[in-house]
Amino acid sequence: MPKYSRKKIFKKVAKQFNGNGLVILLSSLFIIASFLSGILFEKTTNLNSQQNNVNVNNEIKDENLVALQNKVLKDKYIFNIKWADLGKKMVEDGVIDKTVLAQSIAGTDILPKDLDKYFTGDQNKIEVNQENAQFWVDVLWGLGLANKNKILEEGDMMMEDDPSIFASTGGYSLSNGDPMDHYSGHSYIILSEEEQKTVSEIAGNIYRPCCGNSTAFPDCNHGMAMLGLIELMVSLGKSPDEIYKTALAFNTYWFPQTYLETSLYLDKNGQDYSKVSAQQLLSQKFSSVGRDEAISLETQGANWPILGGEGGSCGA
Numbered sequence: 001m002p003k004y005s006r007k008k009i010f011k012k013v014a015k016q017f018n019g020n021g022l023v024i025l026l027s028s029l030f031i032i033a034s035f036l037s038g039i040l041f042e043k044t045t046n047l048n049s050q051q052n053n054v055n056v057n058n059e060i061k062d063e064n065l066v067a068l069q070n071k072v073l074k075d076k077y078i079f080n081i082k083w084a085d086l087g088k089k090m091v092e093d094g095v096i097d098k099t100v101l102a103q104s105i106a107g108t109d110i111l112p113k114d115l116d117k118y119f120t121g122d123q124n125k126i127e128v129n130q131e132n133a134q135f136w137v138d139v140l141w142g143l144g145l146a147n148k149n150k151i152l153e154e155g156d157m158m159m160e161d162d163p164s165i166f167a168s169t170g171g172y173s174l175s176n177g178d179p180m181d182h183y184s185g186h187s188y189i190i191l192s193e194e195e196q197k198t199v200s201e202i203a204g205n206i207y208r209p210c211c212g213n214s215t216a217f218p219d220c221n222h223g224m225a226m227l228g229l230i231e232l233m234v235s236l237g238k239s240p241d242e243i244y245k246t247a248l249a250f251n252t253y254w255f256p257q258t259y260l261e262t263s264l265y266l267d268k269n270g271q272d273y274s275k276v277s278a279q280q281l282l283s284q285k286f287s288s289v290g291r292d293e294a295i296s297l298e299t300q301g302a303n304w305p306i307l308g309g310e311g312g313s314c315g316a
Contacts, residue, residue, distance in 0.1 A: 068260065083126055097176050118139065133253035143225075148188075203218075237316070260306075261299040
């Protein structure tokens with residue numbers, strides 16, 4: 001405060017102490033204190049009001065998250081995919097060791113009945129849910145790895161002339177012996193040239209959130225598993241649209257947080273997740289590890305009620 005201002009104040013205070021000045025001074029101080037108390041009360045009231053608004057917004061946000069996650073994650077899917085005796089063949093050929101698989105999935109030497117049925121007889125349908133999602137990663141991984149296909153023999157897996165260096169090959173631990181003994185070594189699914197073309201096209205359009213590659217470069221378990229699923233569905237005459245929808249269902253169980261965040265991002269931008277095509281949701285923009293940065297920025301802090309564990313990993 002400037003010196004001249006302080007002097008004026010001191011003079012006023014001195015005068016107020018003359019005669020009845022003390023009474024006047026106390027009255028002035030009381031008025032000032034009352035004024036300041038009013039300001040403080042108003043500030044406190046505003047803060048409380050703002051906090052109440054925040055709490056209401058949080059409640060609305062939580063309700064919104066529940067609605068969104070119900071669009072993304074279903075209790076289960078049952079697909080009309082003829083699995084037949086593929087599981088039995090892979091066990092007989094040593095592609096899958098059932099005991100090792102059971103230990104990995106259930107921590108015991110025997111698979112639960114609802115999973116063991118895929119190895120004991122013909123199955124005309126496939127059920128996938130949150131509980132058996134890892135089982136299907138592992139089983140389809142074996143199928144994609146072992147089934148003879150040009151993608152494995154002529155694609156990016158051969159870029160270093162040694163396909164064993166990748167997580168989807170060197171990291172496969174469910175077979176009897178060396179997994180490379182089975183690499184593209186079994187004719188489980190025989191495709192025509194046209195069907196192979198369809199497999200390659202669809203595989204190139206489906207990405208996975210654990211890395212930046214499409215299924216056409218299946219260098220991790222999820223990529224190899226997706227390749228096996230695509231090959232199987234194409235061989236059964238399924239349409240590309242049905243294959244994309246099925247692939248999205250599997251991916252949402254394997255990478256739930258990615259698609260929950262995508263649903264929130266779309267909602268914030270006026271779009272309905274359930275009305276966006278499966279092919280678009282599986283694209284590099286939404287499903288790659290390098291997906292649109294805006295999605296992560298706009299969905300930070302969302303506390304999804306359904307998420308209690310970690311996302312998918314690239315191992316058995």
